[in-house]
Every structure is written in structure tokens, then in C-alpha cells.
Amino acid sequence: MINGELKLNHTIRWAMVGGGRGSQIGYIHRSSALRDNTFQLVAGAFDIDPLRGKEFGxxxxxxxxxxxxxxxxxxxxxxxxxxxxxxVSIATPNGTHFEICKAALEAKLHVVCEKPMCFSTKEAAVLKELSEKNNRVVGITYGYAGHQLIQQARSMVANGDLGEIRVINMQFAFGSYAFPIEQENPAAKWRLDPNFAGPSFAMGDVGTHPLFLSEAICPELKIKRLMCSRQSFVKDRQLEDNAITIMEYENGAVANVWSSAMNCGSVHGQKIRIIGSKASLEWWDERPNQLTYEVEGKPVQILERGGGYLYEEAREEDRISCGHPEGLFEAWTNLYLRFAMAMDRIDSGKNIERKDFWYPDVEAGYQGVKWVEKCVESADNDSKWVEY
Structure with a gap:
């Protein structure tokens, strides 16, 4: 359990780009980074308006x-x-991520970047190469991956509790954009403009979240090919507000991802179900403290965050005992702690052993961009299968 004791050799001097007054995500970045005494906010360029940004800082x-x-x-x-x-953390609109991340890496800074890391695999490859060349950490804020029960699911898959993984069913489908919200909401407007949001809305904005959860839980699975169908149900939208992606993995397993902003009545709607030859797991981010475990022929089990029966690595990041609810701020904090530990190891001349220490890194950012790129390629070619 985390109790606030220092885990690093020193507190990392940290800045933000974006995340100023009115930002949807600025506060959760700051709250998560500062909670465990791993980062110290010392500087910032918080706003496109310099005076407003200075006042905020x-x-x-x-x-x-x-x-x-x-x-x-x-x-x-x-x-x-x-x-x-x-x-530095980058909390700006999507279209600026590449140039800011590139400049930060060239300045020999560690980076925490909002997803998508950039718009194309060509850009992603540049950032990956710079990260490796300058030995700098790039962390991607797939915040939901910080929930402790995602680690429990990862450990159960690795331990063979589910048997051979056969099917993964994923969705992030909410309903807030079922009408032309962008006509009144500036934050919604840029997300639907390809000049600022990139080649995708629903897939890039929400679909990549459960996709990374699947990669974190089942790291051995590699996508072989995919096909995608995307739609813009609200008239005159340039980017999709709904998409269905079907994937085949190299080992024969299959998966589907429903990425949508059209699921009327759904507040959030992110779920992932992992189906193996012996048992299944299901996790819903609106009920993050419970993981459903269904073994063939036995009663359904609900695994609770913090339970003594969980794997040890799934209990290490708890901040309060079992029964008390934890949420997205704790998940983000867990990721920021992992980012800090990775930065500290690099700065101390140590290696990061991926087998026992994972976080959404520059490769995860690359794969998220690649997945969106391949989905768009398939959808824009009559939903044909595309080799991954």
C-alpha cells in the first residue's frame, strides 16, 4: 500500500504546457503528479494568452x-x-502534441503527453527515435490503466487463470455527442475538426483507451489485421462519431472495439471483457473497484479492489483499505508515480525492466496512433481488411 513515503532519489522538477484555467484535464494532471511527492511544479506555459497564463500560474x-x-x-x-x-506534461489540443513533444525531447526533457501522441506513425517514429536517442521517458496518459484491478487482470492472464485468450470485447461508447453539441461547445468543436483533432474523433479520442487496456492486460497478443467501419451520424461532421473495429491477432484470438459518442443515455460506457478457454474477466470504468471473474461451471465472483485475495502487485498501489471507493484521480496518480519512477531510474543510470515494471510509454503512444491510422485506412476503403 502507498503511504506517502518518498520512492525516488529526488523530487522531479516539473512544468506544464497547457492545462490552464478552463482546461478539462489540467487539474487532474497537477493533482496526480503532486500527490505522492514525486513531482514539484516549478514552471509553466499554461495558456495561449500569455497574460492569462501568467495570472493562472x-x-x-x-x-x-x-x-x-x-x-x-x-x-x-x-x-x-x-x-x-x-x-514536462503536455495538456494541449491534439494538433500541437507532436511539435511540443519533439521540442521537449530535443531539450533533453522527460515528457508526459496526452493522447494521441501525434497524428501519424511517421511522426510517432520520430518521437520514438528521439526518446531512445536522448534516453528520455515519454509517458502517455491512458489514465484508466492506472486502476489497480487492471493490474490484477494482467496478473491473472499472465498466471494462466483464464487459460488461452480467445476473445476480447471492448467499448468506449458514451452519448454526449448524439446531437450537434459542437455548435455551442468550443471544447467539442475542436475535437471534430481534423485540423486540430487529427484523422479521427471517436476512435482516437475514446477507442484507444480500451485498446491500451487490452495491451496492458494481454501484452503477448499482437494484432495481425483489422477491419473498420466508421460513421458520422450527425450531419456535416467531418470526423466519425461512431466506429466498429474487428481485429485478428497472430495467435488466432479475435477482438472488437466499439468507439462511439452516440450511445444515448450512456454517461461513459468504457468496458473490457477478456475471454479465455477457462474463464472470463470483465471491468467497467464506472465501477472501477470491481472486477468480474467468471469461471466456467462456477458461480460468478466479484473481485474487490484491495482484497487480500488479489495478487500482490494489484495491491501495491492502494491508498486506502478494501471497501472504500477509489477512482480516476487515484488511477492517474498511479500512472504519474510510474512515470516518475521510470524517469528516476533513467536519471540514475538504471534500466527499466519491462517484465515487472510497465506504463503507457512511447511505444504505447506509437501503437495508438498506428491503430487509428489503420482503422481509418480500412474504413475509407469500404471496410476492407488491412494488414497490421
Whole structure:
């Protein structure tokens, strides 16, 4: 259990690009990064409006001189300081992620980036190469992966509790965009503009979340090919608001992903079901403290977060005992703790052993971009099968 004791050699000096006043995700980044004393917020370029960004940064308690008008100025000026930033989080609209992440890596900074990491696999390959060349961590905020029961599911699959994995059923299907919300909501408008959101809305914005959960739970599965159908049910939308993707894996397993903003009445609707030859698991992010475990021929079991019967690695990141509800802030905090531990290991000259230490890294960012790219390729060619 996490009790607040320091896990790193030092607190990482950290900055943000974006995430200012009015941001949907700025607060959860800051809350998660600061909770376990792994990061210290010392600088920021919080807003496209420099004065508004400075005012916001000062309101957070930062030195006015370290509230910068833009990320380029911040990277340049912080590099001159003996106490300059060591890491940066990118919480800006999708279309800016690539250039900011690239500049941060070139400045030898560790990066935490909102997904999608960029718009194309060509761009993703550039970031991956820079990350490896400069030995810098890139973490992607697939926040739901930080829930402890995702680790439990991963451990159960690795232990063979489910047998051979045969089918994965995934969805992230909510209903908020079932009408033209973008006409009144600026935050919704940019998500449906390919110039700012990239080649996809529903798949890129929500579909990649359960996709990464499947990769975290079943890391041995590799996609062989996929086919996709996407739709824009609301008239005049340039990007899809609904999509169905079918995938085949190299070992013969199959999967489907329903990515949608058209599921009327659904507040969130992210679920994943892993079906093996002996048993199945199901997790729903609206009830994150329960993992359904169904063994063929036996009564259904509900595994509770924090239960003493869970695998040890699924209990390590609990912050409170079994029965008390934890949520998305804890999941994000767990990811930020993993990001910090990865950065600390790299800075200490140690290797990151992927077999026992995982987090959504630059490869996860690359795969998310690749998946969207392949889905779009299939959907735009009469939903034909595309080799992965």
C-alpha cells in the first residue's frame, strides 16, 4: 500500500504546457503528479494568452518569472537555470502534441503527453527515435490503466487463470455527442475538426483507451489485421462519431472495439471483457473497484479492489483499505508515480525492466496512433481488411 513515503532519489522538477484555467484535464494532471511527492511544479506555459497564463500560474503559487508566454521560451529559459525543469506534461489540443513533444525531447526533457501522441506513425517514429536517442521517458496518459484491478487482470492472464485468450470485447461508447453539441461547445468543436483533432474523433479520442487496456492486460497478443467501419451520424461532421473495429491477432484470438459518442443515455460506457478457454474477466470504468471473474461451471465472483485475495502487485498501489471507493484521480496518480519512477531510474543510470515494471510509454503512444491510422485506412476503403 502507498503511504506517502518518498520512492525516488529526488523530487522531479516539473512544468506544464497547457492545462490552464478552463482546461478539462489540467487539474487532474497537477493533482496526480503532486500527490505522492514525486513531482514539484516549478514552471509553466499554461495558456495561449500569455497574460492569462501568467495570472493562472501565479495563482498556483509559482514564481511570476517562471510563468512563460509559450513552451519554446520556457524550454530555452529553463535550460539556463541550475534548478531548471527536468520533465514536462503536455495538456494541449491534439494538433500541437507532436511539435511540443519533439521540442521537449530535443531539450533533453522527460515528457508526459496526452493522447494521441501525434497524428501519424511517421511522426510517432520520430518521437520514438528521439526518446531512445536522448534516453528520455515519454509517458502517455491512458489514465484508466492506472486502476489497480487492471493490474490484477494482467496478473491473472499472465498466471494462466483464464487459460488461452480467445476473445476480447471492448467499448468506449458514451452519448454526449448524439446531437450537434459542437455548435455551442468550443471544447467539442475542436475535437471534430481534423485540423486540430487529427484523422479521427471517436476512435482516437475514446477507442484507444480500451485498446491500451487490452495491451496492458494481454501484452503477448499482437494484432495481425483489422477491419473498420466508421460513421458520422450527425450531419456535416467531418470526423466519425461512431466506429466498429474487428481485429485478428497472430495467435488466432479475435477482438472488437466499439468507439462511439452516440450511445444515448450512456454517461461513459468504457468496458473490457477478456475471454479465455477457462474463464472470463470483465471491468467497467464506472465501477472501477470491481472486477468480474467468471469461471466456467462456477458461480460468478466479484473481485474487490484491495482484497487480500488479489495478487500482490494489484495491491501495491492502494491508498486506502478494501471497501472504500477509489477512482480516476487515484488511477492517474498511479500512472504519474510510474512515470516518475521510470524517469528516476533513467536519471540514475538504471534500466527499466519491462517484465515487472510497465506504463503507457512511447511505444504505447506509437501503437495508438498506428491503430487509428489503420482503422481509418480500412474504413475509407469500404471496410476492407488491412494488414497490421
Amino acid at each position: 501565479v495563482g498556483l503559487g509559482l514564481d511570476e518569472e517562471r510563468c512563460y508566454p509559450d513552451y519554446k521560451t520556457m524550454f530555452k529559459e529553463e535550460a539556463k537555470r541550475s534548478d531548471g525543469i527536468e520533465a
